[in-house]
Amino acid sequence: MRTLASADIVPQRTIYDCLPAALATTLGWSYEKARTVTGTHTTEGGTFLMPLASALLSERIAGTYVMSRTHPQLPPAAMTSAWGNMLASPAEIRRLIQGHRAVIIVPGRGPRDEVGPEFGHAIAWDGQRAINCGSTGADPKPPREVSLDDVPPWEALILTSIADAAPETVTVPPDAIASDASLAALFDRHQRVFLGFSGGKDSIALAHMLEPWRDRVTLLWVNTGYMAPHMVEFVRAFGDRFDLVEIASPSLLQVWQASGVPADVAPFRNVLGQASPRLQPWLSCCLTVRQMPVNDFLRRQGPCCYINGQRADEAGGATLSGLRSNLPPSVEVALPLTDWSAADVFAYVAQHDLKLPPQYAEGYPGSIECTVCPAQAMPARMDYLAKRYPHVLPVIRACVRDVASATMGAVEHILATVEAPYPTPADTLSTFGRH
Numbered sequence: 258m259r260t261l262a263s264a265d266i267v268p269q270r271t272i273y274d275c276l277p278a279a280l281a282t283t284l285g286w287s288y289e290k291a292r293t294v295t296g297t298h299t300t301e302g303g304t305f306l307m308p309l310a311s312a313l314l315s316e317r318i319a320g321t322y323v324m325s326r327t328h329p330q331l332p333p334a335a336m337t338s339a340w341g342n343m344l345a346s347p348a349e350i351r352r353l354i355q356g357h358r359a360v361i362i363v364p365g366r367g368p369r370d371e372v373g374p375e376f377g378h379a380i381a382w383d384g385q386r387a388i389n390c391g392s393t394g395a396d397p398k399p400p401r402e403v404s405l406d407d408v409p410p411w412e413a414l415i416l417t418s419i420a421d422a423a424p425e426t427v428t429v430p431p432d433a434i435a436s437d438a439s440l441a442a443l444f445d446r447h448q449r450v451f452l453g454f455s456g457g458k459d460s461i462a463l464a465h466m467l468e469p470w471r472d473r474v475t476l477l478w479v480n481t482g483y484m485a486p487h488m489v490e491f492v493r494a495f496g497d498r499f500d501l502v503e504i505a506s507p508s509l510l511q512v513w514q515a516s517g518v519p520a521d522v523a524p525f526r527n528v529l530g531q532a533s534p535r536l537q538p539w540l541s542c543c544l545t546v547r548q549m550p551v552n553d554f555l556r557r558q559g560p561c562c563y564i565n566g567q568r569a570d571e572a573g574g575a576t577l578s579g580l581r582s583n584l585p586p587s588v589e590v591a592l593p594l595t596d597w598s599a600a601d602v603f604a605y606v607a608q609h610d611l612k613l614p615p616q617y618a619e620g621y622p623g624s625i626e627c628t629v630c631p632a633q634a635m636p637a638r639m640d641y642l643a644k645r646y647p648h649v650l651p652v653i654r655a656c657v658r659d660v661a662s663a664t665m666g667a668v669e670h671i672l673a674t675v676e677a678p679y680p681t682p683a684d685t686l687s688t689f690g691r692h
Contacts, residue, residue, distance in 0.1 A: 265282065265285065265482055266282050266381075266388055266390060266400045266636025267281035267286075267287070267288050267291070267390060268390055268391055268399070268400050269390050269391025269400075270288065272391070274292070275365070275378050275380070275390065275391065276291075276295050276306075276309075276360070276379040277291040277292040277294075277295045277380040277382040277383075278291070278379075278390035278391060279360050279361075279388075279390055280295060280360055280379075280381075281307075282381035282388055282390050283358045283359065283360055283381040283382065283383065283416065284318070284358065285294075285414070294312055294313065294316060295309060295312070302614070305376075306322065306360065306362055306379070306412050306413075306414050309360075311416060313416070317557055318416050318417070318418060319416070319417045319418075319502055319503065319504060319505075319506060319554075320414045320415065320416055320417075320505050321414070321415040321480070321503055321666070322412070322413075322414050322415075322482070322505045323344070323345050323350055323353060323412070323413050323415070324344055324345075324411070324412050325344075325345065325346060325347050325350060325409070325410055325411050325412065326344050326345065326346055327344065327346070327409065327411075328411045328412065329411075329692075343522075343541070347405070347409040347410055347511045350410045350413050351405050351410065353413070353415060353507045354382055354384075354410075354413055354415055356384050356385075357382075357384055357415045357416065357417065358382060358384055358415075358416045359382040359413050359414060359415045360379055360380075360381065360382070360384060360409045360414045360415055360416070361379070361380050361382050361387065361405070361412065361413045361414075361595055362377040362378065362379055362380075362408065362410070362411045362412040362413070363377070363378050363380055363403075363405075363408040363410055363411060364376070364377070364378065364408060364409070364411065365377055366378075366490065370451065372442065376654075377411055377412070380403065380408075382413075386402055386407050387402065387403045387404065387408075388401075388403070389401055389402075389403045389408075390399065395660040399547075414505075435537070440466060440467065440470075440593065441591070443562050443564070443589070443591055444470050444473060446562070446589065447560065447561055447562040447589065448473065448474070448476070448561075449473070449558065449560075449561040449562070450467075450473055450474050450561065450562045450563075450564065451474075451475050451476075451477050451555065451558070451561060451563050451564065452464060452467060452474055452475070452476050452477065452553060452563075452564045452565075453477050453563065453564065453565045453566065454476040454477060454478045454492065454495065454501070455478065455492070455566075455624040455625035455626060456478075456488050456491050456492040456614055456624045457496075457566070457614075457622075457623065458565030458599075458602050458603065458606055458613055458617065458622065459567075459568065459594055459602055460624075461606065461611055461612075461613065461639070462564045462566070462594070462602050462605050462606055462611065463564060463566050463593065464476065464495065464499065464596065465605075465609055465611055466593070467564075470498060471473070471498065474499055474500070475499070475500040475501070475502055476495055476496075476499045476500065476501045476502065476509060477502050477504060477551055477554060477563075478492050478501060478502070478503050478504065478651075479503060479504045479505075479506050479546070479547050479548075479550050479551060479626075480503050480504065480506060481506040481509060481546055481547065481626050481627050482505075482506060482508075482509060483509055483626070483627045483628050483630075484624075484625060484626050484627070484628070485616075485625040485628050485645070486624050487614070487615065487644060487645075488614055488624060488626075489553055491614050502554070503601050504550045504551065504554055505550070505552055506546050506547065507545060507546060507549075509546060509627065509629075512542060512545050512546055513542075516535070516537045516541065516542070516545070517530070517534065517535035517536040517537040518534060518535070518536055518537070518631060518656045518659060518660065519538070519541070519542035519630060519631065519632040520536045520537070520538065520539060520631070520632055520660040520664075521538035521632050521660075522660070522664050523536035523537070523538060523660065523663070524536070524663055524664060524666075524667035526667070527663050527667075532663065533663075534659045534660075534663060536659075536660060536663060539632030539633070542630075542632070546627070547626060549691075551563075552584060555584055555588050556584065556585060556588075558588070559587060560587040560588075561587070561588055561589075562588070562589045562590075562591060562668065563584070563588055563589070563590050563591070564592075564593065565589045565590065565591070565592055566592075566593075566594050567592050567594070567595065568592075568594050568595060568597055568598070568599070569595050569596060570599070581665050599622075616641050616645075619641055619642070619644070620637050620640065620641060621637045621638050621641040622637075623638065625638075628642065628646055628649045628652060629649050629656075630653070631652075631653045631656035631657045631660060632655055634657055
């Protein structure tokens, strides 16, 4: 990897533009291009590193986000304990970034030399050295090399280039039904094939089916930051056999703050934000956190095929038309398991002696992408979390109580209204109450 020379450094232009300067220096971009990409992720109110990962997908750059356990602005303790795979010590962050380009947030200063957790400062990392492209504070300094031993990393976005493939012309059959399309035919039509991968039984079965074309398959995994730690290890282990792209999810905390806590049942006024607490359908949360990052990635790939393990019998699952509607025509979507049942998948797993995550043997057959999700509080899942990750239960319980309180309050209001002693309606109207 080429190390940065002095001429490669893009200096800051103001005390607030450390992020575009660091990004431009790290990737060899112009200041203007980096400023366009960073957009609202850097303002006088702070530098937002995690959401930048999604913006970089348009430039064919994948970002892996990690935060220091010593960060002064960690979320509340109950939520932090569920971050698991996104947290590391400063020493671990220094180890993770070796040999990779990265943008790093370190302690900074305010315009009047104030110090505090809100004054993070972005610097560039070329794989071996840290470059401060300027500085904050009342007395800014010119660009220079710094030591991460002297300025401990608070956050890092580790950057990986997504290899370009030669463009190709592909005609996607408009009436293609995924269950009828053989896997071989997909590879006849496409040089690049992506498999949505979560580590659950369906994606494991599909990965096994795709073994004959392993060198042409890329697994796409969205790291929500709240996946059970053992599942993170399980999924990453597939990177030993397949090309695996880890896509950073939008911040779950920010999604919940903006759109509400995910719920199975929610009063309409709470969904609209007209009543507290703010709630959202759990499918909306899953779409934002898990599917939209994949869609953003695929839109940048040109002609390709996206394989998803969705089955028709899954409640609230994505449909072929639904997945297609959010992607350009150059992306063929295939659902090979759409006509399979869960029993069919388990039979395939047993027939081929495939390894499933340990929770399947302990009574919970799920991939646990978000340990803190309150909309998935079924007994089997709660029992498993109580045994393996009890620290997330207070978060789930608090959210479920809020959802239940809002829902029960709305129901009681409706019942009180309809049970009020109104005059007896005319016969022509009373018949509606008997249907």
